[in-house]
Amino acid sequence: MAAISREEVAHLARLSRLAVTEEELDTFAGQLDVILQAVAQVGEVAAADIPPTSHSVPLTNVLREDVVVPGLTPQEALSGAPDVAEQRFRVPRILDEDVAS
């Protein structure tokens, strides 16, 4: 069975705002499947006594004090922006509401 379906690839492409043609969907679904199957081999090694992990280093509570540190000037901050207006990043309109927070 495929690790990722053609429909799932289409869904991901839509979420990523990528225009993908029907032919590309076939290609990418196939390629991604090979990659995922390879990664899935790790799962065969994982046993019940090995908890899932998100960090390879056993560290906790790395915190900083609440002290202001100088950041970038607006000029520096905007220097890499594709477009700028009124000292703000200018981006194309996104047809959605604020989805976060």
Add this chain to the structure above:
Amino acid sequence: MTTTLPAYDEVVARYEPVIGLETHVELGTNTKMFCGCPTDFGGEPNTRVCPVCLGLPGSLPVANKAAIEATIRIGLALNCSIAQWCRFARKNYFYPDMPKDFQISQYDEPLCSEGYLDVEVGGELVRIGIERVHLEEDTGKTLHVGGATGRIHGATESLVDYNRAGIALVEIVTKPVPGTGALAPEVARAYVTELRDVLRSLGVSDVRMEEGSLRCDVNTSLNLPGEEWGTRTETKNVNSLRSVERAVRSEMLRQASVLDAGGRIIQETRHFQEDTGETRPGRSKETATDYRYFPEPDLVPLAPDTAWVAELKAALPELPRLHRRRLQEQWGLSDLDMQSVLNAGAVELIEQTVAAGATPAAARKWWLGELSRRANETGVELADIGATPAQVAELQVLVDAGKLNDKLARTVLEGVVAGEGSPTEIMTNRGLEVVSDTGALTAAVDEAIAANPDIADKIRSGKVAAAGALVGAVMKTTRGQADAKTVRELVLERLGAQG
């Protein structure tokens, strides 16, 4: 939609509401959640940014200890369990308000969970379950331009300011609250009010709804008695305590009218309209929201040890409900009187006025009387009226010393509200002090007697009640700056009558 809405009484007689609230609080830390950028409100666009909050390649976030502590304290104040181990998560989405294309949040491992907050509604205690309290980062501000209205519809591009992006944001989510019936809107408001007071007492945020440091989303559903809970809608854009109440009520009415007509409620996000008090549908989600949460690999897990949590718990301040109960006893108020103090938003103001030397009765009189009346007339919060507790206490000192009578004190207070200075300054500058010079008063009394011989005769013949007219005349010539009781005594004395 021009459907006539059913009456509220009918709606709550037929349906049972279930409410739920999600509240976002911007923490008042000096720096952002994961970088050292300052957080002060305002400022030119993109002046409080750095590689971390701009998501530039190679930058790494480090969590702010003060924000973690503030969140644990909120959790403790809300009777939550504090996680012994938890992680941040990436919430992925494509919208330019976060430059990283994801927001660092918490997902299935919130820092605090399973608590409650007791709120008082109509003298009854209602326990609101708290599902979770978690930490995340706030988003940037987008300005939609190119369209005619500056709103997102019709805009052709967005301008983004990342000053707010990365500010520590705490999300507090209640469990669904069933069983409040007709009181549902009031319960929602009471919860947000109490939560705001708790947060303020903890000193973790300035909790100003108007400036967006406290933001509220309200979930509402209706069901028939005995049936399963209905489909809920989420109302956003609720920016004042009054709006919380109105939003629940209006959504209950709208849903009832849909259900009455045999329709179904759609699970959607709606926006509260401040002007009409109604909710409007927002854009429905393109597909089922898929944020592809995963543990944030750039941050290590958080494991607050028991000693740290115990230390934070021991240092919690007295919580508002207990604090209010103590004040009520100290001030000797009935439940009803205390309720009117609460409704006026005057608890702290009276408390501070008493601390500045006034008696509780005098402090309450000014804040609930003259100042509340003016606040209502001008539509501002009592706390923003322009008079400080210290000034009110000073005013009362002048009254107690006999320098101001009640009427003059009101005039002085008007001056204070208008920003003319301290009560003493206003009294002196405007010459409002009570005329205590008996010589001057006697002259005014004699003048009044001479001008009203008929009345004077009546009083001489024993009709003491007629003295009022002469007192009035004297008050008029002294522009109200005399003590009426003293004037009356003088009038009777000059005419040889007995009071």
